[in-house]
Structures are given as C-alpha cells and as structure tokens.
Amino acid sequence: MEQHTLIATKLHPPDVREQTILRPRLAERLNKGSSRKLTLVACPAGYGKTTLLADWRASEAVRKPIAWLTLDEGDRDPTVLWSYVIEALCRVLPELRQTIPPEITSTAPIGEVALPRLINELDAQGEVALILDDFHRLSSGPACETVAWFIEHAPSTVQLVIATRTEPALRLPALRVQGELLELRGDDLRFAHADAREFLNDRLKLGITLEDVDALTARTGGWPAGLYLAALSLRNAAETDRSARIARFGASNRHVIDYLVTEVLEAHDPRLQSLMMRTSILERLSGPLCDAVMETQGSAVMLDALSRSNLFLVRLVDESDWYRFHHLFVQLLRVELGRRDADLIPTLHRRAYEWHREHGSIEEAIHHAMAAGVFAAAADLVAAAWVPLGNSGKYLTILRWLREFPDEIMLGDPRLRAIEAWALALCGRPAEAGAAITAIEKSNQLSAEPLTDGFPSVEASLTTLQAIFLEPAKGDVGAQLALARRAAELVSPGTVWRSAVCWAVGWGLYFQGRYSEADRWFEESVVEGSATEQWIAAGGSLAYRSLIAGLLGRQATQHRLADQAERLVRKHRLEDVDGEAPLALAASLMARNRPTDALPLAERAVDCLRRLGQRPGLVDALLLQASVLRALGEDARASSDLAEVRSIINGCKDAGILGDRLGAFGHSPAVGSPRRGGELTERELTVLNFLCGELSEREIGRDLYLSHNTVHSHTRSIFRKLAVSSRADAVARAHKLGLVQGADFT
Amino acid sequence: MHGDATRGTTYRIVLRGELGDDFAFLFDDMCLERAEGTTVLTGRGLDQAQLHGLLDQAQELGLEVVSVGPWNDADRGPDAAREPS
Numbered sequence: 001m002e003q004h005t006l007i008a009t010k011l012h013p014p015d016v017r018e019q020t021i022l023r024p025r026l027a028e029r030l031n032k033g034s035s036r037k038l039t040l041v042a043c044p045a046g047y048g049k050t051t052l053l054a055d056w057r058a059s060e061a062v063r064k065p066i067a068w069l070t071l072d073e074g075d076r077d078p079t080v081l082w083s084y085v086i087e088a089l090c091r092v093l094p095e096l097r098q099t100i101p102p103e104i105t106s107t108a109p110i111g112e113v114a115l116p117r118l119i120n121e122l123d124a125q126g127e128v129a130l131i132l133d134d135f136h137r138l139s140s141g142p143a144c145e146t147v148a149w150f151i152e153h154a155p156s157t158v159q160l161v162i163a164t165r166t167e168p169a170l171r172l173p174a175l176r177v178q179g180e181l182l183e184l185r186g187d188d189l190r191f192a193h194a195d196a197r198e199f200l201n202d203r204l205k206l207g208i209t210l211e212d213v214d215a216l217t218a219r220t221g222g223w224p225a226g227l228y229l230a231a232l233s234l235r236n237a238a239e240t241d242r243s244a245r246i247a248r249f250g251a252s253n254r255h256v257i258d259y260l261v262t263e264v265l266e267a268h269d270p271r272l273q274s275l276m277m278r279t280s281i282l283e284r285l286s287g288p289l290c291d292a293v294m295e296t297q298g299s300a301v302m303l304d305a306l307s308r309s310n311l312f313l314v315r316l317v318d319e320s321d322w323y324r325f326h327h328l329f330v331q332l333l334r335v336e337l338g339r340r341d342a343d344l345i346p347t348l349h350r351r352a353y354e355w356h357r358e359h360g361s362i363e364e365a366i367h368h369a370m371a372a373g374v375f376a377a378a379a380d381l382v383a384a385a386w387v388p389l390g391n392s393g394k395y396l397t398i399l400r401w402l403r404e405f406p407d408e409i410m411l412g413d414p415r416l417r418a419i420e421a422w423a424l425a426l427c428g429r430p431a432e433a434g435a436a437i438t439a440i441e442k443s444n445q446l447s448a449e450p451l452t453d454g455f456p457s458v459e460a461s462l463t464t465l466q467a468i469f470l471e472p473a474k475g476d477v478g479a480q481l482a483l484a485r486r487a488a489e490l491v492s493p494g495t496v497w498r499s500a501v502c503w504a505v506g507w508g509l510y511f512q513g514r515y516s517e518a519d520r521w522f523e524e525s526v527v528e529g530s531a532t533e534q535w536i537a538a539g540g541s542l543a544y545r546s547l548i549a550g551l552l553g554r555q556a557t558q559h560r561l562a563d564q565a566e567r568l569v570r571k572h573r574l575e576d577v578d579g580e581a582p583l584a585l586a587a588s589l590m591a592r593n594r595p596t597d598a599l600p601l602a603e604r605a606v607d608c609l610r611r612l613g614q615r616p617g618l619v620d621a622l623l624l625q626a627s628v629l630r631a632l633g634e635d636a637r638a639s640s641d642l643a644e645v646r647s648i649i650n651g652c653k654d655a656g657i658l659g660d661r662l663g664a665f666g667h668s669p670a671v672g673s674p675r676r677g678g679e680l681t682e683r684e685l686t687v688l689n690f691l692c693g694e695l696s697e698r699e700i701g702r703d704l705y706l707s708h709n710t711v712h713s714h715t716r717s718i719f720r721k722l723a724v725s726s727r728a729d730a731v732a733r734a735h736k737l738g739l740v741q742g743a744d745f746t
Numbered sequence: 747m748h749g750d751a752t753r754g755t756t757y758r759i760v761l762r763g764e765l766g767d768d769f770a771f772l773f774d775d776m777c778l779e780r781a782e783g784t785t786v787l788t789g790r791g792l793d794q795a796q797l798h799g800l801l802d803q804a805q806e807l808g809l810e811v812v813s814v815g816p817w818n819d820a821d822r823g824p825d826a827a828r829e830p831s
Contacts, residue, residue, distance in 0.1 A: 045808035136805075165805055225808060253783050255763025257807060331772060331807055338771040 007361065009284060009316040009324070011088050013054040013068040013131070019203045019311055020051050021195060026184060027056050030161070033182035034064075034129070037151050038175055039161040040168075043186035045328045046225025049163040052189065053131050065092035066129040071137045074363060077396035078110045078143045085130065086118060093125050110146055112611070119153050129159040140169035142396070151175075190222035199224075204231050207239070212246045219250050225328055226256040228311055233263035261332040275302055276325075277340065280333035281348050281371070283364060284316065285323045292355040293348055346372050353377065366401055375409045383415050383452045390426055398423040414445035414458040421462060425469045428613070434470055437462050454497055460490035464497055467504035475615040475652030481508030499529030499537040506544060511616045513657030515548045522548070535572040539565055543580035547620075550587050562588035579608030583621050586628065593683050594706075595631035596713045602628050619645050619658050623665060631681075633717065680721055680739070687714045688739060692731045754791040758817035759800060761785045762810040772807070773800055784812060 030053075033039030041049050050070075057066045067088040075081040090097040099121050122128070138144050148170045151160060162168060175181040191199065196217040200206045220226030230249065234242050252259055265273050279290050279299075287300025303323050307313045312329035316322040325333065337345065349372035356365035357377075362385050369378035386398050402410065402420050410416055417440050425433035440446070446459040455461040464487045471480030484504035491501045502525035509518035522541040529538025546561035565581040568574075583605035589598035602625040609618040622641045629638035645662055649655045680688065690700045701711040719725055722733045765785040770778040774796070777788040789800065797814075804811055 044810075045806055047808075223808065253764045253780075255761075255765050255785070255809070257809075258763075258765045258769065327806060328808055335768050335772060339768045342771075 009322050010070045010072070010084060011068060011091065012316060013057055013070075013133075014050060014314040014316070016055050016058045017051075017311060019199075020048070020055065021198045021203060022055060023052060023195075026052055026188065027059065029182065029184060029188075030056050031060070033161065034127070034159040035156075036182050037154070037160070037178075037180035038170065038172075039159060039182045039184075040172070041161070041163040041184045041189075042165070042167060043184075043189055044165055046223055046326075047186055047189040048224040049189065050133055052184075053133065053161065053163055057129075057131060060129075064127040064129060066131060067092045068131050068133070070133045071135055073137055073400070074397060076138055076141055076143045076400065077394050078146045079394050080397060081138075081143045082110055082114055082118070082146065085132075086114075089118075089122075089128065089130065093128060096121055096125065111149060115146060115150065115153075119150075119155070122158055123155045125157070127157045127159075129161060131161045131163070133163045135162045135164035135168055136166045138168070144169050189224070191217060191224055191227060192222065193217050196222065196227055199227060200231055204235075206231055206234060206242075208234070208242055208246070212243055215246055215250050220256055223256070225326075226260075229256060229260040229264055232310070232312075233260050233267055236267045257328070257332055261336060265333075265336060272302060272306060275299065275306075277333050277337040278344070278348055280325065280330050280337055281345065281368075282352060283324070283367070285325070286321055289352070289355050289360065293351045295351070350374060357381070363401075370404055375405060379405070379409065379413050379416055380452065383419065386419050386423070387453045390422065395423045395426040399427065411443075414440060414443075414447065415451050417445075418451070418455075418458050418461045418465075419453075422465055425465055430470050430473055430613075433465070437466065437470075454495055456490060456492070456495070460487065460497075463487040463490060464501055464504070467508075468500055472507065472616065473613045475648070476654045477508055477511045477616060477652075477656035478654040481505070481512065484508050493524075493528065496532045496534065499525045499527075499532060499534045499541070502528060503537045503541050503544075506541060508656075510544055510548065511620075511656035511658065513660070515551055519545055519548045535568060536574055536577065539568045539572070539574055539578055540580045542568060543578070543584035546584035547580075547587055550584075550591055555591050558584075558591060559588045577608070577612070579605045579612065579614070579617060579621060582608070583624060587624055590624070590628060590631070593681070594710070595628045596710045597707075598628045599625075599632065615648055615652060616655065616658060619648050619655070619662075622648075623661060626665065633720075680718065684714050684718050684721070685739065687711060688718055688730065688734055691715065691718070691727055692734060754793045754796075756788065756790045756817045756819070757792050757797055757800075757814065759787040759789075759804070759814050760812040761787070761804055762812050765809075772803055776800070785809075788817060 030039060041053065043049060054068075057068060060066060067085075069084050069088040071081070075084065086096075086100055090100070100118060132147075138147070147168075151170060154160065162170075172181060193214055197210065197213050200208060200213055200216070216227060216230050220230065230246075234245060237245055249259060265276065268276070275290065275294065278294050279285050282289065282293065285303060287303060290299035290303065291297055300321065303313070303321075307315045307323055312326040314324050314326065316324055349368045353365050353368035353372055353374060356362070356368060362381060366378050366381050366385075369375070369381065382398075382401050389395075389398055398419065402416060402423070405413075405416060410420075417436060421433045421436040421440070424430075424436060440458070440462065446457065446462075448457045448459075450456050451458065451461060453461075455464070463483055467480060467484040467487045471483055474480075484501065484507070487501045488505050491497045502521045506518045506521035506525060509515075509521065522545045525541035526538050526545070529535065529541065542561055542565035546558050546565060549555070549558035549561060562581075562584040566585050569578045569581040582601040586598040586601035586605060589595075589601070602621065605621040606618065606625055609621050622645045626638040626641040626645070629635070629641065642662070642665065645658075649658055649662060652658075686704065687700065690703070695703065697711045697715060698708045700706075701708045704711070715727075715730075719730055722730055722737075724730045724733055762784055764780040764783060765778065767778055769785075770776060770787075773787055774789070779786045779788075787800065789796070792800075801811065801814065
C-alpha cells in the first residue's frame with residue numbers, strides 16, 4: 001500500500017476539454033502576471049478557475065515551464081506541501097532534480113533549511129511559473145506562512161499563480177499597494193452573454209435559441225457551473241421541450257443547484273445515476289475502487305464514458321485511471337444520496353476503507369474508517385502509520401489525524417494519546433507534550449498491552465519519549481538518566497526502539513562523566529540501530545563513542561569513529577537533525593591539530609543543537625567551539641561562547657559533569673601550544689619551513705594534505721605572529737630567529 | 747448534530763437562492779427555511795468553529811452569503827408565531 005509516496009494526481013492538471021471555452025482575454029491578463037510577485041485567481045466554487053489555469057498552462061507551456069500542484073488539507077503540513085512543490089517544479093525543470101531531493105525527509109524546520117535552498121536553486125534557473133490550485137484548502141497556518149515567505153523571497157523569474165475560493169492570508173494589502181498583485185475575481189470569470197453562447201451552442205452543441213441562452217445566462221448570473229448544470233439537464237430533452245424547460249427554470253426561485261441536480265441525474269441512465277451517487281463519498285475514484293464500494297463490476301468502463309461526456313467528472317492522470325468529481329457537483333450528489341439512500345452511507349464508507357487499507361492510501365483509509373464510524377480500525381491505522389511519518393518529519397499530519405477523532409475515542413485510547421504526545425514533542429511543543437503525558441498518567445491508562453508501533457506498552461512509549469526528547473531539553477541530567485534506565489527496563493533488546501533507548505542511557509551517563517559505562521550503552525545502540533535501521537540513533541551513538549574515545553585519550557579510535565559517524569549521517573541524509581556527528585568530527589580534527597578545519601563543523605554542531613533545544617549537548621558543542629576559537633586566536637568569540645556556557649549551566653537543574661568541564665577549560669592550554677619559536681604552533685612551524693622553500697601555498701597544501709585555504713590561514717597567522725606582511729619578510733625573520741634550518745627544507 | 751443548545755450562540759445564516767429541505771443534510775441538519783429568494787439557516791448552540799464550518803460548506807457549494815449574525819428568538823416579533831419550534 002502506498003503510504004508516504006507522493007500522490008501523482010495532485011501534480012497533474014486536469015486535461016483540457018473540448019467542451020470548455022477559451023478565454024484569450026483572461027489568458028493575456030495571466031501573462032501580465034509574470035512581472036509581479038503574485039497572480040491571484042479568487043472566486044467562489046464553480047467559476048472555472050481550474051479550467052482557466054489548465055487551459056492557460058497548456059497554451060503557455062511552450063514559452064515557459066509551468067508547474068502544477070493541486071492542494072488539499074494534507075498540505076497544511078509544511079513538510080508535505082514543500083515536498084510536493086519541489087516535485088512539481090522538478091517535473092518542469094529537470095536540472096533542479098540534480099540539486100534538490102524532492103521528498104523532504106529532513107526533520108529540521110522547513111523555513112530554515114529547505115526553503116532557502118530552494119530559492120537559491122531557483123535563482124539559477126530561468127523563467128518558471130508555479131500554479132497552486134485550491135489554495136483555500138491550506139487555510140492560514142504554518143504552511144500558509146511558508147508560502148508568504150516564499151512570495152517575498154522568490155526570484156523575479158518565478159511567477160506564482162494561486163487559485164482560491166477565499167482571500168489567502170498572504171499579506172495581500174501590502175502586495176496591492178506595491179503593485180505586486182495581479183487579481184482575477186468572480187466578475188472577471190463570469191460568463192458574459194457571448195461566452196455563454198459559445199459554450200452552450202458551439203462547444204456543447206445544444207442548439208438552443210439565442211433568447212434562451214440569454215435567459216439562462218441571466219438566470220444563473222453567468223455562473224459557469226450553473227450554466228453547465230443547465231446544459232446537462234437539457235441534453236437529453238427533446239428540442240421542442242427545451243424552451244419550455246428553460247422558461248420554467250427561469251420562473252423558479254429555487255437556487256440553480258437545487259433545481260437542477262435532480263434533473264441532471266435523471267438525464268442519465270439508472271446505473272450511472274447509482275454510480276454517481278454512491279461514489280460521491282470518495283475523494284477520488286478508480287474502476288476497482290468503485291467496484292468495491294458498489295459491490296459490482298465494470299465501473300472502469302462507465303467512468304471512462306462518463307468522463308468524456310461530463311465536465312464534472314475529471315480524469316486525473318492518463319496512466320493511472322483515477323478520476324475526481326468537481327467539488328461542487330460531488331456535494332450535490334451527496335445531497336441526492338442522502339435524499340434517496342441515507343442508510344447506505346456508513347456501509348459505503350466501510351467498503352472504501354477496506355479497499356484503501358489493502359490497495360490504496362493510508363490517509364484515505366483513515367478518513368473512510370472514521371466516516372464509517374469504525375474508529376477502532378482508524379486508530380489501528382494511525383498507530384501503525386505514525387512512525388514512518390514521524391521519521392520523515394510530517395508531524396503536523398499526525399496531529400491532524402488525531403484531531404479528527406471524537407474526544408471520547410481519543411480519551412479512551414491511550415495509544416492515540418501517546419502518539420499525540422510524541423507528535424507534539426517532535427513539533428517542538430515540549431510543554432504540551434509534557435502536559436499530555438501527565439494527563440495520560442493521571443488517567444491510569446498505562447496498561448501493559450503492546451502497541452503496533454513496536455513499543456511493548458504505553459508506559460514504555462511515554463518513558464522513551466521523555467528520556468529522548470523532553471528531559472534532555474530540560475537540563476536535568478540526573479532525572480533524564482533515571483527515566484532512560486526505566487525505559488531500558490521496559491524496551492527489550494532486539495526491538496525497534498531499543499537503539500533509541502540505549503542512546504538515551506548513554507547520553508545521561510556521558511553527561512555525568514561516566515564515560516566507560518556510557519560507551520557500552522552507545523555501542524549497544526549502534527548495533528541495535530544498524531539492525532533495525534534506526535539511523536538517527538545509530539549515528540548519534542557512533543558520534544558519542546568517538547567523543548568518548550577522545551576524552552579517554554584513544555585517538556586512533558576517535559578518528560575512526562568520527563569518520564564513520566559522518567559517513568552514516570551523510571548516507572541517510574540526516575545532516576539537518578544530527579548535531580553530534582559534526583561535533584565528533586570537529587573534536588577529532590582538533591586532536592589532530594587542525595582547528596581551521598574543525599571550526600565550520602563546530603559551528604554546524606552548535607547551530608543544530610541550539611535548534612533542537614538540547615541544552616547539555618549545546619554546552620558540549622560550545623566548549624569545543626571555544627577551544628577551536630582559542631586555538632585560532634579568536635579570543636573574543638571564545639569568551640562569548642564560554643559566557644553562554646556558564647549561563648546555560650546556571651539555568652540547568654542538574655548539569656552533570658559539565659560544570660567541571662567548564663572549570664577545567666580555563667586551565668588547559670590551548671590545543672596546539674607552541675613548542676619552539678615563541679608563539680607559533682607546531683603546524684605553523686611546519687608551514688613556515690615550507691615557506692622558506694620554493695613551493696607555492698597550493699603545492700604546500702598538497703604535500704601536507706591540507707586545503708589551500710588552510711595553508712593560507714596558517715600563513716596569515718604566521719605573518720601576524722612574526723609581525724611581517726610578506727613571505728620574503730617572514731623567511732628572513734624566521735632565519736633571524738633561528739626558527740628554521742639554514743638549508744632548504746624541501 | 748447541533749451544538750449543545752445550553753451553550754454557544756444561536757446563529758442565522760442567510761444565503762441567496764432557495765434550497766430544498768434536503769440541503770439541511772449538508773449543513774449539519776440546521777433548521778432550513780426559505781424566504782423570498784433566500785435560504786435561511788438557523789443553528790442553536792453553535793460555537794465559532796461550527797459557525798465557520800457552516801460558512802465553509804456554503805462556500806463549497808458556491809452559495810452567496812447574504813448575512814450572518816447571532817439570532818435571538820425574542821427578536822422575531824410578529825414572525826414568532828410562524829416559526830416552527
């Protein structure tokens with residue numbers, strides 16, 4: 001069953017249909033939007049927004065690439081939204097695919113990593129347009145915020161076109177004032193009399209009198225959906241009958257949609273009527289799915305025929321044979337279904353849930369299970385699906401599912417409440433997660449039943465959550481260790497969560513300075529993690545083992561493990577969530593006397609750990625960064641890091657060994673302390689000797705296995721320390737001070 | 747599924763065009779009446795979330811919202827006699 005792969009149908013616009021009219025005037029206006037930050041098509045349902053944009057895209061695509069994405073509620077999760085946007089862009093800009101992975105698996109906040117990267121890559125591309133259809137489905141919220149950010153920062157070569165039913169929360173007034181907004185609204189898309197004539201007589205070949213066309217246009221106010229419903233209802237009517245029917249319609253006060261839906265349905269044969277009504281409960285339709293829901297055969301053929309003759313049924317992607325009803329029309333079908341066969345509705349949903357569970361998408365399975373009132377089954381699905389979703393950063397999606405459960409179900413199902421606590425913690429809402437945990441503990445629901453996500457019990461799940469996420473953020477090492485040990489009692493070896501739990505115990509011991517003990521736990525974590533593909537835990541544990549090796553003076557092991565950790569992180573694309581591997585690598589480089597190379601890694605570690613809110617880990621990283629900065633002579637920055645360390649430690653309830661480490665910092669010499677020649681470090685002396693020879697800096701770098709930049713940096717440092725400003729002067733001074741041998745070093 | 751009539755507010759939503767009684771199904775079984783080219787939906791005990799949900803539903807159907815506001819039965823005056831309870 002497809003779980004988290006991208007749904008292709010969202011990425012494909014509906015086909016251009018013969019029955020729709022072209023609107024060259026509107027297409028021209030859309031083209032003018034390329035010079036503005038935002039093109040907005042905002043009008044109610046049934047005005048033909050999607051049709052207009054699909055047609056425009058089809059004709060303009062020869063001139064510039066136009067990406068398409070149809071939004072739905074699932075896109076309110078920014079991770080989901082931007083995964084789709086990137087995929088949509090990659091489909092029309094193939095070069096983009098080399099540089100940006102479409103599926104965002106990072107758990108780092110979108111705005112800080114993925115979006116800036118996207119903007120940079122788009123800068124290098126040419127003109128492109130991006131159409132976001134059904135934007136109202138996003139409502140306002142974090143996803144909408146990211147789009148607002150994108151509008152502000154996207155290069156001018158990107159034309160963003162948004163189709164919506166409601167005014168989006170995208171700071172429109174500001175854009176209007178700046179002249180950066182192009183708008184098409186209801187009155188622009190309304191059919192004028194000429195449009196209606198072309199539509200009804202030329203395209204749909206109804207052959208009704210011009211008077212009748214005008215009457216229909218007036219009656220519907222030029223509302224395209226209304227006109228189309230009228231056309232459908234008239235199609236099978238005898239020509240002689242049509243004027244009379246139109247007159248009756250004109251005389252009625254009933255709203256178009258009420259008046260016509262029955263007429264439209266009755267214009268189809270009974271089998272088709274049944275198909276249309278009963279499948280109206282589905283988000284999207286395929287032959288096999290409809291067969292399952294209706295307990296019949298042959299739906300595929302009917303759908304195909306219907307889609308050709310009826311604009312309200314849209315075929316989605318050529319290969320996959322999926323269709324969707326127009327949103328407006330499907331509501332009317334549901335009314336009819338309710339009118340004629342309300343009792344059947346839960347059964348239809350149940351059949352849909354069963355089909356999706358086996359063959360379809362987990363999201364739709366969950367939706368139908370809930371609609372059928374089969375909440376236990378829906379809960380099972382959520383419980384089984386949440387971990388992979390969480391691992392790829394889609395926490396908001398998990399919370400959205402949970403919100404749809406009725407309160408009684410949520411309160412009665414400790415599994416769901418535990419998942420909610422996890423999702424809140426992963427979303428960066430630790431206070432709410434903690435409150436959820438307290439509520440669960442108070443409710444006495446900690447039964448010992450195993451959960452489908454691999455936890456042996458709710459208690460195990462919550463204890464692990466606290467040990468890994470919530471306690472490390474609080475800065476109480478002693479409390480964290482106690483919880484981690486408890487988690488280790490509850491989660492056995494050989495199960496999927498064991499590596500994370502072992503990491504948590506190791507972490508607590510590490511920050512208590514009990515390095516050998518910690519190392520054993522980290523070692524188990526690596527073994528377990530590799531066996532169960534829990535790469536975040538395994539990578540983090542490898543990194544800590546490296547740090548421990550360094551602290552215990554085992555340098556060869558330190559270097560080996562640091563490289564291993566970095567490679568693992570890179571292989572599984574965990575760079576944005578892992579602060580420990582760069583930290584270990586930085587420490588290893590420092591031990592090899594390479595502070596210049598260590599600095600960017602230390603900075604990355606500090607950044608990441610600060611973002612993750614992990615206080616003791618951050619202190620660890622800041623201490624290392626401070627030592628790197630000291631070695632590079634950047635004392636001011638080093639002091640500021642130490643000050644931050646001091647303040648964090650003071651704010652921690654129990655900072656373990658960190659207080660001692662800060663104290664020891666003041667007394668240890670800067671790494672790479674000078675041996676001979678005043679203040680030069682050993683490395684600098686080596687380079688100085690080379691400078692006395694004939695090789696260029698680049699060649700020196702090659703000989704010493706250093707980058708050119710590093711050599712240059714050493715050279716600058718040497719010049720500063722010797723108080724000279726040229727290589728020749730440095731050589732002269734070096735000889736004068738007796739720092740180098742007389743003969744050529746090379 | 748109305749809101750809890752002992753909490754929340756009674757709201758009245760007026761939509762352009764007359765809809766048949768069956769459409770109440772799409773509006774959480776609110777009280778639905780027709781009056782002079784409009785449809786009047788009355789919902790008791792609604793909170794804001796429910797109110798917005800109903801307005802969204804109207805939007806899904808492309809219906810034009812004429813007015814939305816709290817409704818006090820006592821305000822009905824002479825019409826009160828015709829109001830179904």
